[in-house]
Amino acid sequence: MKSFFVQLEINPNLYLKDPQKTKLGRKIIEHSVLLIDEIGLEQFNFKKLSDIIPSSEASVYRYFENKHHLFVYLLNWYWEWMIARIELNTLNITDPKVKLRVALGIIVDTANRNMDIEFVDEEILHKIVVREGAKAYHHKLVDEDNGYGFFLSYKELCNKIAAIISEVREDFLYPKALASTLIETANNNLYFARHLPRLTDLSDEGDDQSLNEQVKKMLGFFCFGLIENNSHSDSLIKDMEMRN
């Protein structure tokens, strides 16, 4: 089981000074993940972070303009990591259906089978993404952020999965929407099972692996159920008669 000590390429607009290149920078990333997991994004701030590292507030501000940029940086890290894992694990697979199933597994399961980046605890980062990831793009200034390319990695991840979907069935109507839905549905159901169980059918028995398996199964059901289905065209017709 190999371990990679890669530097992931993150959009430079997200930082003032590349945190991957210095010891302090890496500590900032490492402990941001731990601290956000512990106290949540709203309670997290640069003062608390610098107390823990330990460093000074001013020093953290030399790396990141503000908490939001740091947070989006972490999400980009996660998205890039997902892309890399999907690439690595589908390299030698030719059957697109198998590829797709592997990709679904990777979305759900962050147990680092063969990628491991020194200073980021990917399991914990994944927890943060599941709990609070949507905040990265659900806000008033999304267009501005988007203009700086803050979501390029998410789009790439989506498009990678969408491309596999299209490989399985090239005439599928909604590859990108299905891809984004699968990612969001995976995260939502992991979260719901733990915190709002009446919003899902999956059950959290406290065992991570069992819940992951349930989510994978359901994602596969949704994804292949839609892709391999030939009988929708008729059900679309009944569209007119309602809401008179």
Next chain:
Amino acid sequence: MKSFFVQLEINPNLYLKDPQKTKLGRKIIEHSVLLIDEIGLEQFNFKKLSDIIPSSEASVYRYFENKHHLFVYLLNWYWEWMIARIELNTLNITDPKVKLRVALGIIVDTANRNMDIEFVDEEILHKIVVREGAKAYHHKLVDEDNGYGFFLSYKELCNKIAAIISEVREDFLYPKALASTLIETANNNLYFARHLPRLTDLSDEGDDQSLNEQVKKMLGFFCFGLIENNSHSDSLIKDMEMRN
């Protein structure tokens, strides 16, 4: 076209004093919606709100403990409003498939065909829900909030849709997960089409109604595609061979 001047029942744990019962309270709700839409949830605060109403910061604090409670209050309003609209519009429908299609239409389309509550602009509230609704439950203290019943209305909405799904096909494995996915997918794709178009296949030509139609069509495709499909059991088997 009737207009209802109903008071929606909102969980009393969300407020200190019932805002629906006083003039000032209703102004708080009305202008919260407008102001959050305008400046976004993060920039919104009670000072700015009270300057606009106009009233005083202290007075707003007499109705809501803090901004988060007010925000969740608005979401509960939205959820209750959706429940009421679904009930009202499916009352006389017996065919569960038709019911389901009507429900999907209601999730997407907030044009008030026959419900209208005096002081809340539902179109704008819907915009807020689409953009920032997920923040209501994606945070560290979700379990505490859940303990106070802050998400009961969302669960009710989900379960109402899940129940219709089960009516259409009682052996469907994931009615609740499908229901929550449909709701979140509707909102996400409305948002993506506008702000992150590479995450969806729908196109925003600036026309609300055209986009709504596309989303409705896609939701129907996803929903009925899954429910009316009989051929998944075999595709589930191929689960073992990967990730060796």
Next chain:
DNA sequence: ATTTTTTGATAGCATTACTATCATTTTCAC
């Protein structure tokens, strides 16, 4: 008409989200 409730105005306080300055330490070139 007066009591009770609601609201407005003001003040205040601890925390947050930064920015600026300058001294000190570390890194790097030679």
Next chain:
DNA sequence: GTGAAAATGATAGTAATGCTATCAAAAAAT
């Protein structure tokens, strides 16, 4: 190893935020 340059730490300061408290004025209820 020495000196210059860069990175960090320490401290201070400011404007905004998220409240709480107090008291007087206005509105509503009896």
